[in-house]
Amino acid sequence: MSQAPPPTPGPSTAGPPAQHTDGVVRVEHLTKTFGSGPGAVHAVHDLSFEVRPGRVTGFLGPNGAGKTTTLRMLLGLVAPTSGTATIGGRRYDQIERPAHVVGAALEAASFHPGRTARDHLRVYAPQVGVPDSRADEVLALVGLAEVAKRRVGGFSLGMRQRLALATTLLGDPPVLLLDEPANGLDPEGIAWLRGLLRALAREGRTVLVSSHVLSEVEQTVDDVVIIARGQLVHASSLPDLARLARPRVSVVSPDAAALDALVAAHGWTVGASGRDGDAASYELLDVSAAQVGAAAFGGRVELHRLAGQDVGLEDLFLQLTAAPAQQTSAEAPAPGPGPAPVPSSTAPQTDAPAGGER
Amino acid sequence: MTRAALVAEYRKLVTTRLWWILLAVMAAYMALMAAGLGWSLSQGDVSTGTGDELVLTPDDVVRSVYTVAVSLGYVFPLLVGALAFSAEFRHKTITPTLLAEPSRTRVLLAKLGANGAVGLLFGAVGTLAAVVAGGGVLAAIGEETFLGSAATWRSIGLSVLALALWALLGTALGSVMTNQVAVIVVVLAFTQFVEPIARVVLSMTSWGSRVAAFLPGAAGEAVSGGSLYSATGMTSLLSWWQGLLVLLVYVVVLSAIGRVTTLRRDIT
Structure with missing residues:
Protein backbone atom coordinates (compact mmCIF):
# COMPACT_ATOMS: atom_id res chain seq x y z
CA MET A 1 0.00 0.00 0.00
CA SER A 2 2.75 2.40 0.80
CA GLN A 3 3.96 1.92 -2.77
CA ALA A 4 0.71 3.38 -4.12
CA PRO A 5 0.87 6.70 -5.95
CA PRO A 6 0.85 9.90 -3.93
CA PRO A 7 -2.50 10.75 -2.44
CA THR A 8 -3.52 13.47 -4.85
CA PRO A 9 -6.96 12.31 -5.96
CA GLY A 10 -9.84 13.25 -3.75
CA PRO A 11 -12.45 11.21 -2.02
CA SER A 12 -14.36 10.11 -5.08
CA THR A 13 -11.59 8.66 -7.20
CA ALA A 14 -14.15 6.28 -8.70
CA GLY A 15 -16.29 9.17 -9.96
CA PRO A 16 -16.02 10.62 -13.42
CA PRO A 17 -13.42 13.31 -13.98
CA ALA A 18 -14.80 16.76 -13.25
CA GLN A 19 -16.71 17.92 -16.32
CA HIS A 20 -17.14 21.37 -14.91
CA THR A 21 -15.22 22.83 -12.07
CA ASP A 22 -18.23 24.39 -10.38
CA GLY A 23 -18.49 23.46 -6.77
CA VAL A 24 -15.24 21.54 -6.67
CA ALA A 245 -11.02 -1.30 9.59
CA ARG A 246 -10.20 -5.02 9.65
CA PRO A 247 -11.56 -7.31 12.27
CA ARG A 248 -8.87 -9.12 14.22
CA VAL A 249 -8.85 -12.11 16.53
CA SER A 250 -6.43 -12.84 19.31
CA VAL A 251 -5.96 -16.55 19.92
CA VAL A 252 -3.71 -18.57 22.29
CA SER A 253 -3.23 -22.32 22.37
CA PRO A 254 -0.99 -24.49 24.61
CA ASP A 255 -0.42 -26.71 21.57
CA ALA A 256 1.72 -24.57 19.29
CA ALA A 257 2.04 -27.15 16.54
CA ALA A 258 -1.72 -27.70 16.32
CA LEU A 259 -2.42 -23.94 16.18
CA ASP A 260 0.28 -23.41 13.56
CA ALA A 261 -1.32 -26.10 11.43
CA LEU A 262 -4.80 -24.66 11.91
CA VAL A 263 -3.71 -21.17 10.87
CA ALA A 264 -1.84 -22.53 7.87
CA ALA A 265 -4.74 -24.75 6.83
CA HIS A 266 -7.22 -21.89 6.78
CA GLY A 267 -4.82 -19.42 5.23
CA TRP A 268 -5.65 -16.72 7.75
CA THR A 269 -3.68 -13.51 7.58
CA VAL A 270 -1.33 -13.30 10.50
CA GLY A 271 -0.96 -9.88 12.06
CA ALA A 272 1.42 -10.98 14.77
CA SER A 273 2.47 -14.20 16.43
CA GLY A 274 4.38 -15.24 19.53
CA ARG A 275 5.64 -18.34 21.27
CA ASP A 276 6.01 -19.17 24.92
CA GLY A 277 7.36 -22.66 25.42
CA ASP A 278 4.85 -25.01 23.82
CA ALA A 279 2.19 -22.35 23.70
CA ALA A 280 1.58 -20.14 20.69
CA SER A 281 -0.31 -16.90 20.30
CA TYR A 282 -1.60 -15.33 17.10
CA GLU A 283 -3.20 -12.11 16.01
CA LEU A 284 -5.34 -13.01 13.02
CA LEU A 285 -6.79 -10.51 10.60
CA ASP A 286 -9.96 -10.45 8.49
CA VAL A 287 -11.54 -13.25 10.41
CA SER A 288 -14.11 -13.34 13.18
CA ALA A 289 -13.76 -14.98 16.58
CA ALA A 290 -16.68 -17.23 15.67
CA GLN A 291 -14.91 -18.54 12.58
CA VAL A 292 -11.68 -19.22 14.46
CA GLY A 293 -13.60 -20.82 17.34
CA ALA A 294 -15.54 -23.10 15.01
CA ALA A 295 -12.39 -24.13 13.16
CA ALA A 296 -10.52 -24.88 16.40
CA PHE A 297 -13.46 -26.88 17.72
CA GLY A 298 -13.66 -28.85 14.48
CA GLY A 299 -9.89 -29.42 14.44
CA ARG A 300 -9.86 -30.34 18.14
CA VAL A 301 -7.30 -27.64 18.94
CA GLU A 302 -7.29 -26.58 22.56
CA LEU A 303 -7.61 -22.81 22.97
CA HIS A 304 -6.80 -20.79 26.09
CA ARG A 305 -7.81 -17.55 24.64
CA LEU A 306 -10.11 -16.47 21.86
CA ALA A 307 -10.91 -12.80 21.65
CA GLY A 308 -12.37 -10.86 18.73
CA GLN A 309 -11.37 -7.23 18.47
CA ASP A 310 -13.51 -5.17 16.20
CA VAL A 311 -11.44 -2.30 14.99
CA GLY A 312 -14.02 0.45 14.90
CA LEU A 313 -13.71 3.38 12.56
CA GLU A 314 -12.68 5.50 15.50
CA ASP A 315 -9.79 3.14 16.32
CA LEU A 316 -8.76 3.20 12.71
CA PHE A 317 -8.95 6.99 12.73
CA LEU A 318 -6.73 7.15 15.80
CA GLN A 319 -4.34 4.72 14.19
CA LEU A 320 -4.16 6.76 10.99
CA THR A 321 -3.60 10.02 12.78
CA ALA A 322 -1.25 8.71 15.44
CA ALA A 323 2.23 10.13 15.74
CA PRO A 324 4.69 8.62 13.21
CA ALA A 325 6.64 6.65 15.81
CA GLN A 326 3.54 4.78 16.86
CA GLN A 327 2.41 4.26 13.31
CA THR A 328 5.43 2.25 12.29
CA SER A 329 4.75 -0.30 14.99
CA ALA A 330 1.16 -0.72 13.88
CA GLU A 331 0.80 -2.97 10.89
CA ALA A 332 0.30 -1.38 7.53
CA PRO A 333 -3.31 -0.71 6.56
CA ALA A 334 -4.82 -3.21 4.18
CA PRO A 335 -4.68 -2.57 0.49
CA GLY A 336 -7.81 -0.85 -0.64
CA PRO A 337 -9.08 1.31 -3.44
CA GLY A 338 -8.39 4.44 -1.46
CA PRO A 339 -5.19 6.40 -1.91
CA ALA A 340 -2.27 5.54 0.27
CA PRO A 341 -1.50 7.25 3.50
CA VAL A 342 1.46 9.53 3.29
CA PRO A 343 4.57 7.60 4.25
CA SER A 344 5.25 8.52 7.81
CA SER A 345 8.89 9.26 7.12
CA THR A 346 7.96 12.50 5.38
CA ALA A 347 5.98 13.74 8.34
CA PRO A 348 7.52 16.67 10.15
CA GLN A 349 8.93 15.67 13.49
CA THR A 350 7.30 18.51 15.33
CA ASP A 351 3.66 18.26 16.19
CA ALA A 352 1.79 21.33 15.10
CA PRO A 353 0.65 22.88 18.36
CA ALA A 354 -2.93 23.97 18.79
CA GLY A 355 -1.84 27.53 18.24
CA GLY A 356 -1.20 26.69 14.64
CA GLU A 357 -4.81 25.96 14.10
CA ARG A 358 -6.65 28.68 15.91
CA MET B 1 -20.50 46.24 -4.26
CA THR B 2 -18.88 49.25 -2.69
CA ARG B 3 -22.27 50.61 -1.77
CA ALA B 4 -23.19 47.27 -0.21
CA ALA B 5 -20.00 47.35 1.83
CA LEU B 6 -20.88 50.85 3.03
CA VAL B 7 -24.38 49.78 4.04
CA ALA B 8 -22.93 46.75 5.83
CA GLU B 9 -20.44 48.86 7.76
CA TYR B 10 -23.11 51.40 8.62
CA ARG B 11 -25.35 48.64 9.92
CA LYS B 12 -22.50 47.24 12.00
CA LEU B 13 -22.27 50.60 13.73
CA VAL B 14 -25.92 51.25 14.37
CA THR B 15 -26.95 47.74 15.43
CA THR B 16 -24.96 47.94 18.65
CA ARG B 17 -25.56 50.16 21.64
CA LEU B 18 -22.18 51.85 21.76
CA TRP B 19 -22.89 54.57 19.22
CA TRP B 20 -26.00 56.04 20.80
CA ILE B 21 -24.61 55.81 24.32
CA LEU B 22 -21.56 57.80 23.20
CA LEU B 23 -23.80 60.16 21.22
CA ALA B 24 -26.07 60.81 24.21
CA VAL B 25 -23.11 61.38 26.52
CA MET B 26 -21.55 63.72 23.98
CA ALA B 27 -24.76 65.75 23.57
CA ALA B 28 -25.19 66.11 27.33
CA TYR B 29 -21.52 66.93 27.91
CA MET B 30 -21.41 69.51 25.11
CA ALA B 31 -24.64 71.17 26.27
CA LEU B 32 -23.19 71.44 29.77
CA MET B 33 -19.84 72.80 28.60
CA ALA B 34 -21.43 75.29 26.19
CA ALA B 35 -23.82 76.55 28.84
CA GLY B 36 -21.07 76.90 31.42
CA LEU B 37 -18.69 78.49 28.93
CA GLY B 38 -21.35 80.89 27.62
CA TRP B 39 -21.99 82.07 31.11
CA SER B 40 -18.39 82.33 32.32
CA LEU B 41 -16.88 83.85 29.20
CA SER B 42 -19.59 86.49 29.24
CA GLN B 43 -18.54 87.53 32.72
CA GLY B 44 -15.43 88.99 31.10
CA ASP B 45 -12.98 88.23 33.87
CA VAL B 46 -11.48 85.09 32.48
CA SER B 47 -7.74 84.80 32.78
CA THR B 48 -5.33 82.44 31.16
CA GLY B 49 -2.87 80.30 32.99
CA THR B 50 -0.21 82.93 32.43
CA GLY B 51 -2.28 85.51 34.21
CA ASP B 52 -2.66 87.80 31.20
CA GLU B 53 -5.91 89.69 31.07
CA LEU B 54 -7.96 88.56 28.10
CA VAL B 55 -9.64 90.87 25.72
CA LEU B 56 -12.31 88.88 23.93
CA THR B 57 -14.70 90.24 21.42
CA PRO B 58 -18.29 89.05 21.82
CA ASP B 59 -17.84 87.38 18.46
CA ASP B 60 -14.96 85.27 19.84
CA VAL B 61 -17.03 84.35 22.84
CA VAL B 62 -19.89 82.87 20.91
CA ARG B 63 -17.58 81.11 18.49
CA SER B 64 -15.84 79.40 21.41
CA VAL B 65 -19.19 78.44 22.86
CA TYR B 66 -20.74 77.07 19.67
CA THR B 67 -17.65 75.13 18.61
CA VAL B 68 -16.81 73.80 22.08
CA ALA B 69 -17.45 70.27 20.74
CA VAL B 70 -14.40 70.59 18.50
CA SER B 71 -12.23 71.62 21.46
CA LEU B 72 -13.54 69.27 24.12
CA GLY B 73 -15.88 66.76 22.48
CA TYR B 74 -13.85 65.34 19.62
CA VAL B 75 -12.96 62.32 21.71
CA PHE B 76 -16.46 60.92 21.08
CA PRO B 77 -16.39 60.61 17.27
CA LEU B 78 -12.72 59.66 17.59
CA LEU B 79 -13.63 56.80 19.92
CA VAL B 80 -16.52 55.57 17.76
CA GLY B 81 -14.20 55.43 14.77
CA ALA B 82 -11.32 53.89 16.70
CA LEU B 83 -13.50 51.01 17.88
CA ALA B 84 -14.70 50.08 14.37
CA PHE B 85 -11.82 47.70 13.72
CA SER B 86 -11.04 46.64 17.27
CA ALA B 87 -14.64 45.50 17.80
CA GLU B 88 -14.32 43.27 14.72
CA PHE B 89 -11.11 41.73 15.99
CA ARG B 90 -12.31 41.43 19.56
CA HIS B 91 -15.50 39.60 18.61
CA LYS B 92 -13.83 37.83 15.68
CA THR B 93 -16.43 39.25 13.30
CA ILE B 94 -13.52 40.23 11.08
CA THR B 95 -13.78 36.68 9.70
CA PRO B 96 -17.35 36.96 8.36
CA THR B 97 -16.58 40.54 7.31
CA LEU B 98 -13.70 39.41 5.11
CA LEU B 99 -15.72 36.46 3.84
CA ALA B 100 -18.43 38.85 2.68
CA GLU B 101 -15.85 41.25 1.21
CA PRO B 102 -12.48 39.64 0.49
CA SER B 103 -10.95 42.93 -0.66
CA ARG B 104 -9.37 44.31 2.48
CA THR B 105 -8.86 47.71 0.89
CA ARG B 106 -12.57 47.89 0.21
CA VAL B 107 -13.36 46.92 3.80
CA LEU B 108 -11.10 49.72 5.01
CA LEU B 109 -12.64 52.28 2.66
CA ALA B 110 -16.17 51.18 3.57
CA LYS B 111 -15.36 51.56 7.26
CA LEU B 112 -13.96 55.04 6.65
CA GLY B 113 -17.06 55.96 4.68
CA ALA B 114 -19.56 54.61 7.18
CA ASN B 115 -17.72 56.06 10.16
CA GLY B 116 -17.39 59.38 8.38
CA ALA B 117 -21.17 59.43 7.98
CA VAL B 118 -21.68 58.58 11.64
CA GLY B 119 -19.04 61.22 12.44
CA LEU B 120 -21.23 63.79 10.65
CA LEU B 121 -24.10 62.73 12.89
CA PHE B 122 -21.91 63.11 15.99
CA GLY B 123 -20.72 66.47 14.68
CA ALA B 124 -24.26 67.65 14.04
CA VAL B 125 -25.63 66.46 17.38
CA GLY B 126 -22.63 67.64 19.41
CA THR B 127 -22.57 71.04 17.74
CA LEU B 128 -26.34 71.42 17.95
CA ALA B 129 -26.24 70.63 21.67
CA ALA B 130 -23.60 73.33 22.14
CA VAL B 131 -25.52 75.89 20.04
CA VAL B 132 -28.85 75.25 21.76
CA ALA B 133 -27.46 75.21 25.30
CA GLY B 134 -24.86 77.92 24.78
CA GLY B 135 -27.19 80.13 22.74
CA GLY B 136 -29.93 79.58 25.29
CA VAL B 137 -27.71 80.72 28.15
CA LEU B 138 -26.44 83.73 26.22
CA ALA B 139 -29.98 84.75 25.35
CA ALA B 140 -31.13 84.20 28.92
CA ILE B 141 -28.46 86.47 30.39
CA GLY B 142 -29.12 89.05 27.76
CA GLU B 143 -26.01 88.63 25.65
CA GLU B 144 -25.84 88.77 21.89
CA THR B 145 -26.12 85.24 20.39
CA PHE B 146 -24.82 86.15 16.91
CA LEU B 147 -27.11 83.47 15.49
CA GLY B 148 -28.18 85.88 12.80
CA SER B 149 -24.65 86.20 11.49
CA ALA B 150 -23.41 84.19 8.53
CA ALA B 151 -19.91 83.89 10.04
CA THR B 152 -21.37 82.18 13.09
CA TRP B 153 -23.18 79.61 10.98
CA ARG B 154 -20.05 79.06 8.95
CA SER B 155 -18.21 78.19 12.17
CA ILE B 156 -21.06 75.91 13.19
CA GLY B 157 -20.95 74.10 9.85
CA LEU B 158 -17.18 73.72 10.00
CA SER B 159 -17.50 72.38 13.54
CA VAL B 160 -19.68 69.56 12.20
CA LEU B 161 -17.12 68.87 9.48
CA ALA B 162 -14.21 68.85 11.93
CA LEU B 163 -15.95 66.33 14.18
CA ALA B 164 -16.71 64.09 11.19
CA LEU B 165 -13.01 64.18 10.34
CA TRP B 166 -12.25 63.01 13.87
CA ALA B 167 -14.36 59.90 13.27
CA LEU B 168 -12.30 59.24 10.13
CA LEU B 169 -9.09 59.73 12.07
CA GLY B 170 -10.34 57.30 14.70
CA THR B 171 -11.17 54.69 12.09
CA ALA B 172 -7.74 55.04 10.54
CA LEU B 173 -6.09 54.77 13.97
CA GLY B 174 -8.20 51.68 14.69
CA SER B 175 -6.90 50.02 11.53
CA VAL B 176 -3.41 50.29 13.02
CA MET B 177 -4.28 49.38 16.62
CA THR B 178 -6.72 46.50 16.75
CA ASN B 179 -6.53 45.79 20.45
CA GLN B 180 -9.62 47.35 21.98
CA VAL B 181 -8.14 48.16 25.36
CA ALA B 182 -4.97 49.57 23.81
CA VAL B 183 -6.80 51.81 21.38
CA ILE B 184 -9.11 53.18 24.08
CA VAL B 185 -6.15 53.92 26.35
CA VAL B 186 -4.24 55.61 23.53
CA VAL B 187 -7.23 57.71 22.48
CA LEU B 188 -8.00 58.87 26.02
CA ALA B 189 -4.37 59.42 26.97
CA PHE B 190 -3.58 61.35 23.83
CA THR B 191 -6.65 63.55 23.76
CA GLN B 192 -6.92 64.20 27.50
CA PHE B 193 -3.26 64.50 28.51
CA VAL B 194 -0.64 64.26 25.79
CA GLU B 195 -1.95 66.79 23.32
CA PRO B 196 -3.23 69.40 25.82
CA ILE B 197 0.09 69.31 27.70
CA ALA B 198 2.08 69.29 24.48
CA ARG B 199 0.20 72.33 23.24
CA VAL B 200 0.84 74.27 26.41
CA VAL B 201 4.50 73.31 26.53
CA LEU B 202 5.13 73.89 22.84
CA SER B 203 3.40 77.28 22.91
CA MET B 204 6.16 78.60 25.12
CA THR B 205 8.46 78.89 22.11
CA SER B 206 7.64 80.33 18.73
CA TRP B 207 8.82 77.28 16.75
CA GLY B 208 7.03 75.00 19.19
CA SER B 209 3.87 76.96 18.68
CA ARG B 210 4.19 76.37 14.96
CA VAL B 211 4.65 72.65 15.55
CA ALA B 212 1.71 72.54 17.95
CA ALA B 213 -0.55 73.86 15.22
CA PHE B 214 -0.01 70.58 13.38
CA LEU B 215 -1.16 68.43 16.27
CA PRO B 216 -4.47 66.79 15.40
CA GLY B 217 -6.43 68.60 18.10
CA ALA B 218 -5.12 71.98 16.96
CA ALA B 219 -5.80 71.12 13.34
CA GLY B 220 -9.36 70.18 14.23
CA GLU B 221 -9.86 73.51 15.99
CA ALA B 222 -8.43 75.30 12.99
CA VAL B 223 -11.12 73.72 10.81
CA SER B 224 -13.91 75.19 12.91
CA GLY B 225 -12.21 78.57 12.81
CA GLY B 226 -10.67 79.25 16.18
CA SER B 227 -12.07 78.12 19.45
CA LEU B 228 -11.38 77.62 23.10
CA TYR B 229 -7.61 77.22 23.17
CA SER B 230 -6.84 79.90 20.60
CA ALA B 231 -9.49 82.22 22.01
CA THR B 232 -7.67 82.05 25.29
CA GLY B 233 -4.49 82.92 23.43
CA MET B 234 -2.64 79.71 24.09
CA THR B 235 -1.70 78.72 20.58
CA SER B 236 -1.90 79.94 17.09
CA LEU B 237 -3.91 77.95 14.59
CA LEU B 238 -3.68 77.10 10.95
CA SER B 239 -6.27 78.39 8.56
CA TRP B 240 -9.39 76.25 8.26
CA TRP B 241 -8.42 74.55 5.01
CA GLN B 242 -4.88 73.89 6.26
CA GLY B 243 -6.35 72.26 9.35
CA LEU B 244 -8.58 70.17 7.11
CA LEU B 245 -5.60 69.05 5.06
CA VAL B 246 -3.55 68.20 8.15
CA LEU B 247 -6.34 66.02 9.54
CA LEU B 248 -6.77 64.33 6.16
CA VAL B 249 -3.04 63.62 6.03
CA TYR B 250 -3.30 61.92 9.43
CA VAL B 251 -6.21 59.85 8.11
CA VAL B 252 -4.43 58.84 4.92
CA VAL B 253 -1.13 58.00 6.61
CA LEU B 254 -2.72 55.96 9.40
CA SER B 255 -5.01 54.16 6.96
CA ALA B 256 -2.05 53.29 4.74
CA ILE B 257 -0.14 51.92 7.74
CA GLY B 258 -3.20 49.91 8.79
CA ARG B 259 -3.60 48.55 5.28
CA VAL B 260 -0.04 47.25 5.04
CA THR B 261 0.19 45.96 8.63
CA THR B 262 -3.06 44.82 10.25
CA LEU B 263 -4.89 44.19 7.00
CA ARG B 264 -2.03 42.27 5.42
CA ARG B 265 -1.85 39.76 8.24
CA ASP B 266 -3.31 36.29 8.30
CA ILE B 267 -6.66 36.24 10.03
CA THR B 268 -6.38 33.23 12.30
Missing part, protein backbone atom coordinates in the same frame (compact mmCIF):
# COMPACT_ATOMS: atom_id res chain seq x y z
CA VAL A 25 -13.01 22.46 -3.77
CA ARG A 26 -9.41 21.75 -4.70
CA VAL A 27 -6.34 21.97 -2.52
CA GLU A 28 -3.01 21.45 -4.28
CA HIS A 29 0.37 21.17 -2.58
CA LEU A 30 -0.84 23.58 0.03
CA THR A 31 1.75 24.55 2.61
CA LYS A 32 1.56 27.04 5.44
CA THR A 33 4.36 27.85 7.84
CA PHE A 34 3.66 30.35 10.58
CA GLY A 35 6.69 32.32 11.62
CA SER A 36 10.22 31.49 10.60
CA GLY A 37 13.44 30.11 12.03
CA PRO A 38 13.49 27.53 14.78
CA GLY A 39 10.15 28.66 16.18
CA ALA A 40 8.32 28.20 12.89
CA VAL A 41 5.14 26.17 13.00
CA HIS A 42 4.49 23.93 10.02
CA ALA A 43 0.71 24.02 10.21
CA VAL A 44 0.06 22.53 6.77
CA HIS A 45 2.57 20.71 4.61
CA ASP A 46 2.14 19.82 0.93
CA LEU A 47 -1.53 19.02 1.35
CA SER A 48 -3.57 17.99 -1.68
CA PHE A 49 -7.15 16.81 -1.89
CA GLU A 50 -10.36 17.44 -3.72
CA VAL A 51 -13.94 17.73 -2.56
CA ARG A 52 -16.80 16.97 -4.95
CA PRO A 53 -20.31 18.38 -5.10
CA GLY A 54 -23.36 16.35 -4.17
CA ARG A 55 -21.61 14.72 -1.24
CA VAL A 56 -20.91 15.46 2.37
CA THR A 57 -17.19 15.25 2.98
CA GLY A 58 -15.73 14.92 6.44
CA PHE A 59 -12.51 16.85 6.91
CA LEU A 60 -10.98 15.03 9.83
CA GLY A 61 -7.94 15.21 11.99
CA PRO A 62 -6.94 15.66 15.60
CA ASN A 63 -6.79 19.13 17.13
CA GLY A 64 -3.87 21.03 15.68
CA ALA A 65 -3.76 18.91 12.51
CA GLY A 66 -4.20 21.99 10.34
CA LYS A 67 -7.90 21.74 9.46
CA THR A 68 -8.81 25.30 10.35
CA THR A 69 -5.67 26.69 8.75
CA THR A 70 -6.53 24.83 5.55
CA LEU A 71 -10.08 26.17 5.58
CA ARG A 72 -8.79 29.68 6.23
CA MET A 73 -6.44 29.38 3.27
CA LEU A 74 -9.36 28.23 1.10
CA LEU A 75 -11.20 31.37 2.17
CA GLY A 76 -8.39 33.84 1.60
CA LEU A 77 -8.05 34.66 5.31
CA VAL A 78 -4.62 33.08 5.60
CA ALA A 79 -2.10 33.44 2.80
CA PRO A 80 -0.55 30.07 1.83
CA THR A 81 3.23 29.80 2.02
CA SER A 82 2.99 27.81 -1.21
CA GLY A 83 0.44 25.81 -3.16
CA THR A 84 -3.09 26.70 -4.15
CA ALA A 85 -6.55 26.39 -2.70
CA THR A 86 -9.45 27.00 -5.04
CA ILE A 87 -13.21 26.77 -5.10
CA GLY A 88 -14.78 26.16 -8.48
CA GLY A 89 -11.34 26.68 -9.97
CA ARG A 90 -10.89 30.15 -8.52
CA ARG A 91 -9.17 31.61 -5.50
CA TYR A 92 -11.68 32.97 -2.98
CA ASP A 93 -10.72 36.60 -3.54
CA GLN A 94 -11.20 36.13 -7.29
CA ILE A 95 -14.81 35.05 -6.91
CA GLU A 96 -17.18 37.79 -7.97
CA ARG A 97 -19.83 37.53 -5.27
CA PRO A 98 -18.22 35.03 -2.92
CA ALA A 99 -21.17 34.60 -0.55
CA HIS A 100 -23.24 33.30 -3.48
CA VAL A 101 -20.66 30.62 -4.17
CA VAL A 102 -19.29 29.70 -0.76
CA GLY A 103 -20.89 29.72 2.65
CA ALA A 104 -18.37 29.29 5.42
CA ALA A 105 -18.66 29.09 9.19
CA LEU A 106 -15.28 29.06 10.85
CA GLU A 107 -15.98 29.54 14.53
CA ALA A 108 -19.09 29.59 16.59
CA ALA A 109 -18.04 32.81 18.30
CA SER A 110 -17.96 35.27 15.39
CA PHE A 111 -20.72 37.47 16.72
CA HIS A 112 -20.95 40.82 18.38
CA PRO A 113 -22.71 39.93 21.65
CA GLY A 114 -24.74 43.13 21.60
CA ARG A 115 -26.27 42.50 18.20
CA THR A 116 -29.50 40.57 17.77
CA ALA A 117 -29.52 37.41 15.65
CA ARG A 118 -31.53 39.21 12.99
CA ASP A 119 -29.27 42.26 12.97
CA HIS A 120 -26.24 40.02 12.68
CA LEU A 121 -27.67 38.63 9.45
CA ARG A 122 -28.86 42.04 8.26
CA VAL A 123 -25.28 43.32 8.57
CA TYR A 124 -24.09 40.83 5.96
CA ALA A 125 -27.20 40.78 3.75
CA PRO A 126 -26.22 43.82 1.62
CA GLN A 127 -22.84 42.36 0.66
CA VAL A 128 -24.28 38.93 0.08
CA GLY A 129 -26.74 40.73 -2.16
CA VAL A 130 -29.98 39.47 -0.66
CA PRO A 131 -32.93 41.42 0.75
CA ASP A 132 -33.30 41.71 4.52
CA SER A 133 -36.23 39.29 4.38
CA ARG A 134 -33.73 36.54 3.62
CA ALA A 135 -32.46 36.93 7.20
CA ASP A 136 -35.82 35.78 8.53
CA GLU A 137 -35.90 32.91 6.05
CA VAL A 138 -32.57 31.46 7.14
CA LEU A 139 -33.40 32.02 10.81
CA ALA A 140 -36.53 29.92 10.31
CA LEU A 141 -34.48 27.34 8.45
CA VAL A 142 -32.11 26.83 11.39
CA GLY A 143 -34.86 27.02 13.99
CA LEU A 144 -34.00 30.40 15.46
CA ALA A 145 -37.07 32.35 14.30
CA GLU A 146 -38.34 32.80 17.84
CA VAL A 147 -35.11 34.32 19.14
CA ALA A 148 -34.48 36.52 16.11
CA LYS A 149 -34.72 39.71 18.15
CA ARG A 150 -32.64 38.53 21.07
CA ARG A 151 -29.03 39.60 21.56
CA VAL A 152 -26.51 36.97 20.59
CA GLY A 153 -24.67 37.51 23.90
CA GLY A 154 -27.34 35.43 25.61
CA PHE A 155 -27.17 32.56 23.13
CA SER A 156 -25.99 29.06 24.02
CA LEU A 157 -23.17 27.53 22.01
CA GLY A 158 -25.72 25.42 20.14
CA MET A 159 -27.73 28.51 19.20
CA ARG A 160 -24.56 30.24 18.03
CA GLN A 161 -23.76 27.24 15.85
CA ARG A 162 -27.20 27.50 14.31
CA LEU A 163 -26.76 31.23 13.73
CA ALA A 164 -23.35 30.63 12.15
CA LEU A 165 -24.98 28.12 9.84
CA ALA A 166 -27.76 30.59 9.04
CA THR A 167 -25.09 33.13 8.06
CA THR A 168 -23.51 30.69 5.63
CA LEU A 169 -26.89 30.00 4.03
CA LEU A 170 -27.73 33.67 3.40
CA GLY A 171 -26.49 33.59 -0.17
CA ASP A 172 -27.84 30.08 -0.89
CA PRO A 173 -24.33 28.98 -1.92
CA PRO A 174 -23.49 25.75 -3.78
CA VAL A 175 -20.43 25.19 -1.57
CA LEU A 176 -20.50 24.99 2.22
CA LEU A 177 -17.38 24.88 4.39
CA LEU A 178 -18.20 24.28 8.04
CA ASP A 179 -15.60 24.09 10.78
CA GLU A 180 -16.73 21.83 13.63
CA PRO A 181 -20.42 22.68 13.16
CA ALA A 182 -21.55 20.02 15.64
CA ASN A 183 -19.56 21.50 18.54
CA GLY A 184 -21.91 22.43 21.33
CA LEU A 185 -25.00 20.92 19.73
CA ASP A 186 -27.14 18.61 21.84
CA PRO A 187 -27.98 15.15 20.44
CA GLU A 188 -31.19 16.50 18.98
CA GLY A 189 -29.26 19.33 17.36
CA ILE A 190 -26.72 16.91 15.93
CA ALA A 191 -29.49 14.82 14.42
CA TRP A 192 -31.01 17.95 12.96
CA LEU A 193 -27.66 19.09 11.56
CA ARG A 194 -27.12 15.67 10.02
CA GLY A 195 -30.46 15.85 8.24
CA LEU A 196 -29.80 19.38 7.02
CA LEU A 197 -26.33 18.60 5.67
CA ARG A 198 -27.57 15.47 3.93
CA ALA A 199 -30.41 17.46 2.37
CA LEU A 200 -28.01 20.18 1.20
CA ALA A 201 -25.74 17.59 -0.41
CA ARG A 202 -28.73 15.93 -2.06
CA GLU A 203 -29.48 19.26 -3.72
CA GLY A 204 -26.09 18.92 -5.39
CA ARG A 205 -24.10 21.16 -3.07
CA THR A 206 -20.55 20.59 -1.96
CA VAL A 207 -20.52 20.17 1.80
CA LEU A 208 -17.23 20.02 3.69
CA VAL A 209 -17.53 19.47 7.44
CA SER A 210 -14.51 19.43 9.68
CA SER A 211 -14.34 17.51 12.92
CA HIS A 212 -11.75 16.08 15.26
CA VAL A 213 -14.00 13.14 16.07
CA LEU A 214 -14.82 10.69 13.31
CA SER A 215 -17.78 9.19 15.17
CA GLU A 216 -19.40 12.64 15.25
CA VAL A 217 -19.69 12.77 11.47
CA GLU A 218 -19.63 9.04 10.69
CA GLN A 219 -23.37 8.96 10.00
CA THR A 220 -23.32 12.16 7.97
CA VAL A 221 -20.44 11.94 5.54
CA ASP A 222 -20.03 10.18 2.22
CA ASP A 223 -16.32 10.87 1.88
CA VAL A 224 -13.49 11.48 4.27
CA VAL A 225 -10.30 13.51 4.04
CA ILE A 226 -8.11 12.74 7.04
CA ILE A 227 -5.10 14.85 7.90
CA ALA A 228 -2.60 14.74 10.71
CA ARG A 229 0.33 17.06 11.43
CA GLY A 230 -0.64 19.15 8.43
CA GLN A 231 -0.43 16.27 5.97
CA LEU A 232 -2.91 14.04 4.23
CA VAL A 233 -3.07 10.56 5.71
CA HIS A 234 -6.16 9.25 3.98
CA ALA A 235 -8.79 10.31 1.48
CA SER A 236 -11.54 8.02 0.25
CA SER A 237 -15.23 7.32 0.47
CA LEU A 238 -16.46 6.27 3.89
CA PRO A 239 -17.07 2.62 2.81
CA ASP A 240 -13.49 2.46 1.53
CA LEU A 241 -12.27 3.74 4.85
CA ALA A 242 -14.43 1.20 6.64
CA ARG A 243 -12.79 -1.54 4.62
CA LEU A 244 -9.51 -0.56 6.23
